[in-house]
Amino acid sequence: MEYVLIYILNGLYFTSFVFLTSLGLNIILGVMGILNLAHGALYAIGAFVAAWLIGSMFAGMSVLLILAGGLVAAIGIAGACGLLMEISFIRPMYNRTLEYQLLITFGAMLAVEGLIKMIWGGQSYYASAPFVSMGSIEIVGSVYPVYFIFAMVLSFATGFGLWLLLSKTRLGIMLRAISMDREMAQAMGIRIKWFNTLAFALGAGLAGLAGALIIPTTPATLGIGMDPLIRAFIVVVIGGLGSLRGALLGSLIVGETRSFGVAYFPEIELPLLFLVAVVILVVKPEGLFGSK
Amino acid sequence: MDVKSAIRSPKAFVYLAVFVLLLPLANFLSPYQVMLLEAGITLGISALGFNLLLRYTGLLSFGHGALFAVGAYTVGMMYKYFPALYSIEILIPASIIVSMIVAGIFGYICVRHTFIFFAIITMAVSMVIFTLLLKFYHFTGGSDGIHIELPTMLGTSYTGIKRFEFLSGPYYYFLICIFAVCVIVMQGIVNSPFGKTLQSIRDNEVRAEMVGIRVKRYRWYAFLVSGIFTGLGGALYSFINGHVTPELAEWIFSGEIVFMTLLGGFMIFEGPIIGAILFTYLQLYLTSWTEYWQFAMGVILILLVLLLPQGISGGVADLYRKLKKSKTREIS
Numbered sequence: 065m066e067y068v069l070i071y072i073l074n075g076l077y078f079t080s081f082v083f084l085t086s087l088g089l090n091i092i093l094g095v096m097g098i099l100n101l102a103h104g105a106l107y108a109i110g111a112f113v114a115a116w117l118i119g120s121m122f123a124g125m126s127v128l129l130i131l132a133g134g135l136v137a138a139i140g141i142a143g144a145c146g147l148l149m150e151i152s153f154i155r156p157m158y159n160r161t162l163e164y165q166l167l168i169t170f171g172a173m174l175a176v177e178g179l180i181k182m183i184w185g186g187q188s189y190y191a192s193a194p195f196v197s198m199g200s201i202e203i204v205g206s207v208y209p210v211y212f213i214f215a216m217v218l219s220f221a222t223g224f225g226l227w228l229l230l231s232k233t234r235l236g237i238m239l240r241a242i243s244m245d246r247e248m249a250q251a252m253g254i255r256i257k258w259f260n261t262l263a264f265a266l267g268a269g270l271a272g273l274a275g276a277l278i279i280p281t282t283p284a285t286l287g288i289g290m291d292p293l294i295r296a297f298i299v300v301v302i303g304g305l306g307s308l309r310g311a312l313l314g315s316l317i318v319g320e321t322r323s324f325g326v327a328y329f330p331e332i333e334l335p336l337l338f339l340v341a342v343v344i345l346v347v348k349p350e351g352l353f354g355s356k
Numbered sequence: 357m358d359v360k361s362a363i364r365s366p367k368a369f370v371y372l373a374v375f376v377l378l379l380p381l382a383n384f385l386s387p388y389q390v391m392l393l394e395a396g397i398t399l400g401i402s403a404l405g406f407n408l409l410l411r412y413t414g415l416l417s418f419g420h421g422a423l424f425a426v427g428a429y430t431v432g433m434m435y436k437y438f439p440a441l442y443s444i445e446i447l448i449p450a451s452i453i454v455s456m457i458v459a460g461i462f463g464y465i466c467v468r469h470t471f472i473f474f475a476i477i478t479m480a481v482s483m484v485i486f487t488l489l490l491k492f493y494h495f496t497g498g499s500d501g502i503h504i505e506l507p508t509m510l511g512t513s514y515t516g517i518k519r520f521e522f523l524s525g526p527y528y529y530f531l532i533c534i535f536a537v538c539v540i541v542m543q544g545i546v547n548s549p550f551g552k553t554l555q556s557i558r559d560n561e562v563r564a565e566m567v568g569i570r571v572k573r574y575r576w577y578a579f580l581v582s583g584i585f586t587g588l589g590g591a592l593y594s595f596i597n598g599h600v601t602p603e604l605a606e607w608i609f610s611g612e613i614v615f616m617t618l619l620g621g622f623m624i625f626e627g628p629i630i631g632a633i634l635f636t637y638l639q640l641y642l643t644s645w646t647e648y649w650q651f652a653m654g655v656i657l658i659l660l661v662l663l664l665p666q667g668i669s670g671g672v673a674d675l676y677r678k679l680k681k682s683k684t685r686e687i688s
Contacts, residue, residue, distance in 0.1 A: 099472055101611070153658050162472060163416045164661050167618055170611045171657030178651025294483055294607070301476055331491050338484040342465055345477055349468050 070206050071323050077212045079319025080219030081274050085292045086299035086311050087226060088270035094243040094305060095263040098154065101169040103271050103296065104289030105176035109145055110138035110272030112180055115189035115284035127197040131280070134191075138276030139269040145176070146268020150261045158260070181286060188283040195280035215277050222273065227308055239263060295322075298341045304351025313352055375536050382528040387520040391596060392640060394523060394531055396633030398593040401538045403617045403628035405585025410614075411622050412546055413578040414558030415467075418475045419482030421609035423459055423583045425489065427590030428600040430454040432502030433495075443508040444530070448591060455587020456580060458485070463579030467572050470561075479607050486605035501601035504594045519598055531592060538585065539629070545581060546625065554578050586613075615657060621667025630669055 085107060092100045114134040149172055157165050198210040230236035241249040242259055250256050274292065282288070295318050302317055303310025321340055325333030344352065382390050402424050409415045430451040435442050441450075462485075466477050489496045496502070506514040506522050509530065514522050545551050557564045557571050565571050594600050603609060612635070619638075620631020638656070642649035664671045 093472075097472070099476065153662060156662065160661075160665070162475065163410065163614065163618060163622070164665060166416065166418065166475060167611075167614055168658055168661045170615065171654045171661065173654065174650050174657065175654025178648050178654055182648055182651065297476055298480060301473075301480060332487075334487040335484055335491060338480055338487060341480050342477075342484065345480075346465060346468075349473075 067206070067327070069204055070208065071327050072320070073203070073208060073212070075316075075320035075323030076216055077319070078322045079315045080216045081278055081292065082295050082299055082318045083223055083312060083315035084219050084270055084274035084277070086296040086303075086315055087223060087308075088267035088274075089293075089296045090267075090300055090303075090305070090307075090311050091239075091263050091270070092267040093300060095239055096154075096158065096260050097246075098157065098165050098169065100264075100267065101166060101293070102149065102172035102176055103267070104293030105173045105180070106142045106146060106268045106271040106289070107275035107292050108180055108284070108287075108289035109176065110142045110275030111279055111284040111288050112184050112189065112275075113141045113272070114138040114276030114279040115191045116184065118191035118193060118279060119189055127194050131194040134279070135273060135276045138272040140272075142272020142275070143265045143269030146271075147261060147265040149268070150264035154264065155257075155260070177286070177289075184284075186286060188285045190283045191279050192281070211280055218277065219274075222270070223308070223312065226270075230308065295337075298337060300351075301341055302344050302351055304353040307351075307353040310351055310353030371536075371539065375532070378532050379529070382524045385524075387524045390524040390528060391520060392636055393633065394528065394596050395593065396636035397531060397535050397629075398589045398596065399613075399616060399632035399636060400589075400629035401535060401592065402586040402589030403613055403620070403632045404538060404542050405582040405589065406613050407617050407622050407625075407628045408542065408545065408554075408582045408585070409578055410617065411625075412551060412558065413554045413575060415470065415575065415578075416475045416614070417466075417478040417579075417582075418607060418610050418614065419462070419466075419478030419480075420582075420586050420613045421607065421611075422482030422485040422605040423455055423462065423586040424590035424593070424609070424613070425485065425600070425602070425605035426458045427451045427455045427587030427592075428594040428597075428604055429489065429496065429502070429590075430587070431507075431591050431594045432497075432504055432600045435505055436497075436502060442505070443511075444595075445510070447507055448534075448588070451587055451591035452584055455590070456584050459580050459583020459587070460576075462583065463576045467575040467579055479610065482605055482607060482610055486602055486607075489602040489605055496602070499602060501599055504598050504600060507595065523596060527595060534588075534592065538588070539626075542585065543625065550574075550577070618667055619660060621670035621673075623666060624669045624673065627667050627669040631667060634668065 085103065088106075089100060089103050092098055092103070114137070117137055118130055118134040153168060153172070157168055195209065195211045198214065200207045200209045201213075202208070228236075230240060238249070238254050239259060239262075241252070242254060242256060242263075246256060271289075275289065299311055299314035299318055301314075303312070303314030317340065318337060321337050322333060325336050329336065381393070385393065402420065405423075406417065406420045409417050428451075431447050434447055434450060441447075462478075462481050465481055466474060469477050490499060493499070506517065506519065508514065509526055512526075514526075553564075553569055553574055556567070557569060557574055561571055590604065616631040616635035617628040618631065619635055620629065621627035639649070639653070642652050646652060660667075666674060
């Protein structure tokens, strides 16, 4: 029982990653109505960029500086990838049917994963320096790494920032208007085309940030984005479409289920998670905070 | 279309011609080519089932890989736990029944949703099956999967014989016959009142409901039938591959089923079959040609969606129509 607090904290730590990944997915889904299957690949790009920068440039410079550099570079490069993807082949997809939209992002996923393999090869990249140098603190008799707390704070701050952006600024109001009614927003004079690009790049950047943030604790390997993608899907399903609150609560459910599942029944942790999602969907098909 | 007019239609002759051409093919091709063709055909049966949902019911499933895996794992489990019953006459009905049961539960959860939510929830449920196959390794062999032995067929045991001999010999004819039955049955389903009901639901759900069609129930029926075809494809595939792994249930493979269906062209009844066979060859040649086959596959997929949205068969049909038009213009 004395580990319960640690499990809860670990759950929050998992939550923060799932939250970041699902935020990006949710923005793209909400604003453009496209389920981005390549989101995991963008996450992987962030992870590889960060691992490569932190791992190879780490020579005498301050660890925090390197970490910040890695994170910013990951956001930038993943965002740029998202931008290119949107302009080159997602854009003609808006008035196509669902199967084509899904299939083209599926193709993008394969292509980006292949590209990662081309650039970085098949090997793993380790970059645990920031994790080690941050050390650990003691929380009620257990040792807890500071980096976990740092990651949590950063993710939730990002979520808060996004909430501010979406609810308080003109840009955010326009984005929400588009997600509510595309045609009407267009009729009111919003340039949907560029907002789509912006939203896609923003979502991609968030995926990149999530990928980069996990690097100090996990090596970057091929297929690193698959698991987060699936978990982010579950969050979107549980929380409901385009709802920030839903994304937060969904991430919390996913993160804590993972933490306690791994601790108590490691074998069925993932099936358990899916079952939770399925039960929620059967009881409340539109998700916890979704609107029909 | 009743039976008489169905037999008289030109399509029936084409089918018959293809069937007659396929029968002796195993003697001309190398065993390896036969194996590829067989894999393509089994995937074609699955894609045919998938397309009943996509083309005729208007539901895009992103979880059919799991149903495929259910069919394939039924064979593996039968070998593991009931080796006495390991003959193909029992295995095929068994996999049909098991995939029907699983598709029944699967579909019951999923048909309450449409559009993108249907895609997401089928994906989520398929991942439940994937993780169960992966984590209950005492039963399922975990990530190693299960090895599939050659089954007995019509009382004959093939234990001593090499797999490719079995595949290019008796199994080939068996598979072709099953394939023919599947195509005919699916053709019948699509043209039956049941098939027309599904299409009416696809075209206008509200109107269908008003006419008195129980929309969700019919969607569920469609899911069941679709699941049976896909599971059957999986069971037939397992003998060819000789090994089943949980990856079959992963969403990547489900995506590949969508890919092959759209590659062939889902608006045409035979499109998924053509797509599945092409996909098998494409994947194999890409993997042997370049280490970065995944990248090539992605690029091909993107180009396909951008440039050839009707798939190969749709593209050919378009081309044919254009040529015909220009010819008539020349004459006039």
